[in-house]
Amino acid sequence: MKKILIYYSMLMLTSLSSFAQNEKSAHGHEQNPWYSNTDTTKLTVTNAEWKKVLSVDLYAVAREKDTERPFTGKYWNSSTRGTYYCAVCGNLLFRSDAKFASSCGWPSFYEPSRTKAVRYHTDDSYGMHRTEVLCGRCDSHLGHIFDDGPAPSHKRFCMNSVSLDFQPDAKKH
Numbered sequence: 495m496k497k498i499l500i501y502y503s504m505l506m507l508t509s510l511s512s513f514a515q516n517e518k519s520a521h522g523h524e525q526n527p528w529y530s531n532t533d534t535t536k537l538t539v540t541n542a543e544w545k546k547v548l549s550v551d552l553y554a555v556a557r558e559k560d561t562e563r564p565f566t567g568k569y570w571n572s573s574t575r576g577t578y579y580c581a582v583c584g585n586l587l588f589r590s591d592a593k594f595a596s597s598c599g600w601p602s603f604y605e606p607s608r609t610k611a612v613r614y615h616t617d618d619s620y621g622m623h624r625t626e627v628l629c630g631r632c633d634s635h636l637g638h639i640f641d642d643g644p645a646p647s648h649k650r651f652c653m654n655s656v657s658l659d660f661q662p663d664a665k666k667h
Contacts, residue, residue: 529582555635561654566599570601572593572601573595574662578658581656584659585632586607603651613629625640
């Protein structure tokens with residue numbers, strides 16, 4: 495009986511390790527030790543450390559607050575059902591149920607998946623007064639929020655596709 499318990503324990507550990515690795519490899523995050531779709535621990539990682547593990551485009555948007563050109567991101571016009579995560583750390587951000595076609599050229603959502611998924615910061619850059627949306631786990635730049643969205647929130651979370659990872663819902667048979 496003890497051998498069977500040990501065997502099943504080893505099998506579970508191997509399965510969990512494989513799941514964690516698949517979670518990273520599905521989005522190309524093998525070199526990112528902080529990437530997780532389940533861990534909600536607040537991260538304090540330096541930009542120098544992020545620069546070592548992020549692509550040039552993702553680093554520019556997420557850590558240097560750059561913006562991708564409108565109508566060029568892979569999710570701006572997507573209607574596939576699923577879940578959006580932070581491309582930097584894997585934090586759960588949005589569900590496709592809250593996504594809408596805003597015609598602004600970036601993926602838009604009317605609410606985050608949970609209250610602490612994102613945080614907000616005043617952004618007065620480029621002579622504009624806006625509210626920046628940051629990942630609630632790693633403080634990466636995701637985009638901005640505006641007051642011209644649909645009910646029920648009347649908010650438009652205008653996000654950069656490069657800052658998002660997407661996991662489609664499992665197909666029902």
